[in-house]
Amino acid sequence: MPVNLQAPVPEQLHPVAGVRLGIAEAGVRKAHRKDLVVIELAEGSAVAGVFTQNRYCAAPVQVCREHLAVGTAVRALVINTGNANAGTGADGLARARRTAAALAAQVGVQPQQVLPFSTGVIMETLPVERIEAGLPAALADLSATNWGRAAEGIMTTDTLPKAASRQVQIGGKTVTVTGISKGAGMIRPNMATMLGFVATDAVIAPALLQPLVKAAADASFNRITIDGDTSTNDSFVLIATRQAGHAEITALDSAEGQALQAAVFAVAQQLAQAIVRDGEGATKFITVQIEGGRTEAECQLAAYAIAHSPLVKTAFFASDPNLGRILAAVGYAGIADLDQTRIEMFLDDVHVVTQGGRNPAYREEDGQRVMKQAEITVRVHLGRGAASATVWTCDLSHDYVSINADYRS
Amino acid sequence: MPVNLQAPVPEQLHPVAGVRLGIAEAGVRKAHRKDLVVIELAEGSAVAGVFTQNRYCAAPVQVCREHLAVGTAVRALVINTGNANAGTGADGLARARRTAAALAAQVGVQPQQVLPFSTGVIMETLPVERIEAGLPAALADLSATNWGRAAEGIMTTDTLPKAASRQVQIGGKTVTVTGISKGAGMIRPNMATMLGFVATDAVIAPALLQPLVKAAADASFNRITIDGDTSTNDSFVLIATRQAGHAEITALDSAEGQALQAAVFAVAQQLAQAIVRDGEGATKFITVQIEGGRTEAECQLAAYAIAHSPLVKTAFFASDPNLGRILAAVGYAGIADLDQTRIEMFLDDVHVVTQGGRNPAYREEDGQRVMKQAEITVRVHLGRGAASATVWTCDLSHDYVSINADYRS
Incomplete structure (x- = not known):
């Protein structure tokens, strides 16, 4: 699909x-x-x-x-x-x-x-x-x-x-x-x-x-x-x-x-x-955009941590705005001195996270609306500098498992 | 399960x-x-x-x-x-x-x-x-x-x-x-x-x-x-x-x-x-054992590359000895000067890869027999030194996707 x-x-x-x-x-x-x-x-x-x-x-x-x-x-x-x-x-x-x-x-x-x-x-x-x-x-x-x-x-x-x-x-x-x-x-x-x-x-x-x-x-x-x-x-x-x-x-x-x-x-x-x-089993096309990093390399670390996380990818598959999983991925991406209180996160136009925590103005139904789309941009601002990086990925679905469990047979 | x-x-x-x-x-x-x-x-x-x-x-x-x-x-x-x-x-x-x-x-x-x-x-x-x-x-x-x-x-x-x-x-x-x-x-x-x-x-x-x-x-x-x-x-x-x-x-x-x-x-x-x-959706318990590395750190790199690869994990789920996926993971693990011609690989007692290529004595049915077990040890010898590392992981199944696509609901 x-x-x-x-x-x-x-x-x-x-x-x-x-x-x-x-x-x-x-x-x-x-x-x-x-x-x-x-x-x-x-x-x-x-x-x-x-x-x-x-x-x-x-x-x-x-x-x-x-x-x-x-x-x-x-x-x-x-x-x-x-x-x-x-x-x-x-x-x-x-x-x-x-x-x-x-x-x-x-x-x-x-x-x-x-x-x-x-x-x-x-x-x-x-x-x-x-x-x-x-x-x-x-x-x-x-x-x-x-x-x-x-x-x-x-x-x-x-x-x-x-x-x-x-x-x-x-x-x-x-x-x-x-x-x-x-x-x-x-x-x-x-x-x-x-x-x-x-x-x-x-x-x-x-x-x-x-x-x-x-x-x-x-x-x-x-x-x-x-x-x-x-x-x-x-x-x-x-x-x-x-x-x-x-x-x-x-x-x-x-x-x-x-x-x-x-x-x-x-x-x-x-x-x-x-x-x-056309990713195996893909149902969503996700653009992961990291901004405000000190270097492009650290922006890439964060972008790939999000793009590779099976938990993030299954949440996209489910259209579930379980967005803490994205924060967790940013946190373990390997940016040693990242200050979580400076993180801002957007899902398309929806401002989800501010100063590292849930944006008081964020409403679950707004996140839900974006998550249901076939194309979604996740934008995370690290609040550390002017570098940025973009990575494109897809979700992780049942079909990915089926395709790869059956590939040779 | x-x-x-x-x-x-x-x-x-x-x-x-x-x-x-x-x-x-x-x-x-x-x-x-x-x-x-x-x-x-x-x-x-x-x-x-x-x-x-x-x-x-x-x-x-x-x-x-x-x-x-x-x-x-x-x-x-x-x-x-x-x-x-x-x-x-x-x-x-x-x-x-x-x-x-x-x-x-x-x-x-x-x-x-x-x-x-x-x-x-x-x-x-x-x-x-x-x-x-x-x-x-x-x-x-x-x-x-x-x-x-x-x-x-x-x-x-x-x-x-x-x-x-x-x-x-x-x-x-x-x-x-x-x-x-x-x-x-x-x-x-x-x-x-x-x-x-x-x-x-x-x-x-x-x-x-x-x-x-x-x-x-x-x-x-x-x-x-x-x-x-x-x-x-x-x-x-x-x-x-x-x-x-x-x-x-x-x-x-x-x-x-x-x-x-x-x-x-x-x-x-x-x-x-x-x-x-008890891993989410797990049907197999996998021990990944890397030997013959120069340092424990590089053995861990290879072990985690295998243990994190969705392709390897779905092959375990399918009981499919699609073992080239394990070699590919070793190859991209980040060991910069790895010589593929020195790699040996075993699946429990079955000698699958020798000198980096398929062991001529390896028979698909032997790999198949091991892959069907609930507990499997993958052993890779890097041929570079005396260090080793072990990591335990499980397979990636449909149930993992289901559990994480439904977790909050």
Whole structure:
């Protein structure tokens, strides 16, 4: 039951010059399921990515890091669902390399020019021969207008595909930013999330791509949580085909750089929020906004304490303004010298807590009214400084338990 | 549905010379419910406590800290359920003080000689007049054999009372250690848990009581988690009435000190584990044992990452050996230079992971067999050193969601 999320309309997903996508049914785990996606990039494209900080990172993540470190021009990405190829040791690493090599051979590039991605069950052997067998069909399907179908092709427990697109004028040219993402559980990206792919035809200096993807991740995928579980496979990749025809962007803080960054942030945030809206079992979309902190880091501590608390999340599920649970989470967030008498709390427009205690003017029915909404903003003011942080999350429902108790069966 | 937990048998709860307990129905939140407990201590008793590290600590916790800091001899404790008196600001503090003063007046001691405790809903006004009105009945009920009824009197969402008792020979005398605890949700004590009370008649130098209660908490209540939510009211109190008649214990590392410590640890661990066994919605009791770490702190990081992961906890609920979720949790626990190729994992006697990958000898049916048990030990070897840590937790079930979505209604 996704929260205010619709399937993307294919016609509104603008093609990015230099990017073609192909989808196939490879039967990685189950038959008759789009589970293999190839993204082909034109010569001259630049690619940067950020990956999970989970020390148990998956084999394909390790191969991606290696290939990006080599510095060769990436020409293709291959993504399978149904199997994460994580917790699979040296054999898993060999299978990830074999996947990249197989696609490289079929498109006529070096293995280092291919990035492999996997998502699905952890600790099972990747059936690489099925992926190899599926590649010709995916390549035959390549098209610039396949963004919507590719979004479907990377889904696992997602109930809807996730895609976003923006166009912006830079140097008199129309620049496109289009992306897809997936994910609904094991979501607390610590660097980026499994999986986000955003492409633009902007002409940007390749050296700027890595700072841009990092900044975009920090403003989007690194600000969402569903269950606090950081995946082994989180990957967020930004592609610039550099075909839009305007003068090269050589600084992110130039007017053109800022215009591009705004478009990339908007696409990344929409994709990240789509993951929360489609969170496993989600019935509410919650924005947690912490203000008045000394540092952004301590605001994040408080925001994540609220966003991860099973007690807070079940109260949202129940539409129960049991707001003391939010205060308790702020209290144990790890801000050592927090003064509870300075805390103010708002639920949307309702002023619930003042000077650390219940606001005398607060009426339960006002809290109840807000809690019944599908979208709720919790705003906590720490009264210590000027820093702030925002995190997006969802509630914890019976369906979350059902989905994760049944996932493999 | 508590996991292998029976109600304590009153006759097996040995009275502690110098301690009497009285229980009453004060109607704090609901009528016809034992919700008020008074514990009276004989002159010469020593008391030490550890309290929640939640910065949003409740008013009674603040009052307890003040009264213990004054150093006056504590002569009585008063505990109410139904209302936590947390998130209640200056008014809540005044009401906690008034509770202590009311009991002090009725037993003829100074207010500073009374410790107040509250547990229940957060952010609601404590009906102190109902507690005052209930005190005479609680005092009329005082008896040395009331430990079992007092355990019932401090329950909230607990389904069973929790009590434990041990006797040990010290200096030719029988020394008794008896205690009670409560708690089923908002359980991730960061210092001690809401609420644990352990009393002994051991003759122990009062200065040793604080290090002993701290050590006991670290070996028991500070090693359990149900939902990762650290309560605003956690309190663990150790009382020594010093009436057992043996020579005074003046060092914890003496033979007598070690004998007493072992008995206190045993009672505290049984009480702490009882809280997990009665965890909200619990169907499994899980021991998470991390070995081979460089430091105890990093072992705890890994243990809590596993014990808090909703994905791991739902897999236990489903009896599904989806063990990659445990590896993922170890990976994101925050051990910066963890080498995944050195990880070994066991589920009871079943060797699941070797060198970071699936053990070739592992068979799914063996994992399945263990996962179906009501008590499971997860053992992870990090391959980095000789430190270890153990944490006790339970699974995450539909009933946890139901209980916490309905708690206030």
